[in-house]
Amino acid sequence: MTVAPHKDERPTAERILDIAERLVQTRGFTNFSYADIASELRITKASLHYHFPGKAELGLALITRYGERFAQALSRIDSALPDAPAKLEAYTGLYADVLEGKRMCMCGVLAAEYETLPESMRAAVLRFFDDNQTWLTHVLAEGEKEGTLAFSGSRDDVAQTILGTLEGAMLVARPYGDLTRFTATARQLLLSLTS
Amino acid sequence: MTVAPHKDERPTAERILDIAERLVQTRGFTNFSYADIASELRITKASLHYHFPGKAELGLALITRYGERFAQALSRIDSALPDAPAKLEAYTGLYADVLEGKRMCMCGVLAAEYETLPESMRAAVLRFFDDNQTWLTHVLAEGEKEGTLAFSGSRDDVAQTILGTLEGAMLVARPYGDLTRFTATARQLLLSLTS
DNA sequence: GTCTATAGGCAGATAGAC
């Protein structure tokens, strides 16, 4: 049991990650600075280095936390929804939620500046994509078994297509500030798998 | 008629654009510097400012030239190929060629860092996407008329989906350095429109 | 058109006091 605190503020490291996460998703990793975070948190740049020694460590922590939360969301989808089509629709909903906050998928942004990232971050980005495709492949297998999904090509290829399509739809929709640009593509995609 | 030059080197401005184009497509717009171009061209940074006063002007020139060349490629496709499915396949081939050079679509990269771009560049990125979708919409109409393409949903929605899917497939495939990751998705996409 | 020289700002990062 925890002692009831008079003020229950979240740890500084978490608040740093919150701000940095939003900045990465809207501007890109190299396009935000310690100064941006510091001014928003009302703390000095030097203090940030206490929590994250360098930008590479901060970046890795960002991807790790983002990936863990994404994995948790996928688990919730698995346990809450009855069949593969519902799960895929909920999956596209995760992306739509991100886009509604005028953000891009973190790993989609990082993929665009992949060449400039430190090696530790590169590996984490690929892991994120791999985890997504693994989950999608399982859902596709489930859908085939249920008879609720129909597609040609291997499950891996289709999983790849789903991931790429949603990342690309986000990428193009966000500059227009138009959520329906994304949802129209998501609908097209789901339709092609269920009919 | 042109006088035969002893040495027929292309204008410096074009060579600057060549180098900058490759840098944008591999690293992103804010992730390359005048110094990068200068050292590769064996010229000083100051000289670059003679050709392009500022980075915003350079960026706009990059998108403009890229868009013009893309439009020319689309015209060649229109006049060389007989039907809509062949045109769409050639369209995916344009993307595959870019990816083969380990590059990302320039406007795809710029879309990822859209929030940090000067207004003139933002507008040019959207124009590129719009032009692509306009062309795709015409091809889709042609395919419906010919009876060579079949799809549900509006032509605009499908054109949007094609553009987004290819951009996203590139975005995700490039970090893996695996062209087949792209071509598998392109095949899936074409299949969904012709069957 | 290209050069040298330099300005002015911001980046990530460190030392050491409190």
Added chain:
DNA sequence: GTCTATCTGCCTATAGAC
């Protein structure tokens, strides 16, 4: 944990000679 002060390096950009 947070601060002040500072470092080094790179960025875009400009002035003015050649």
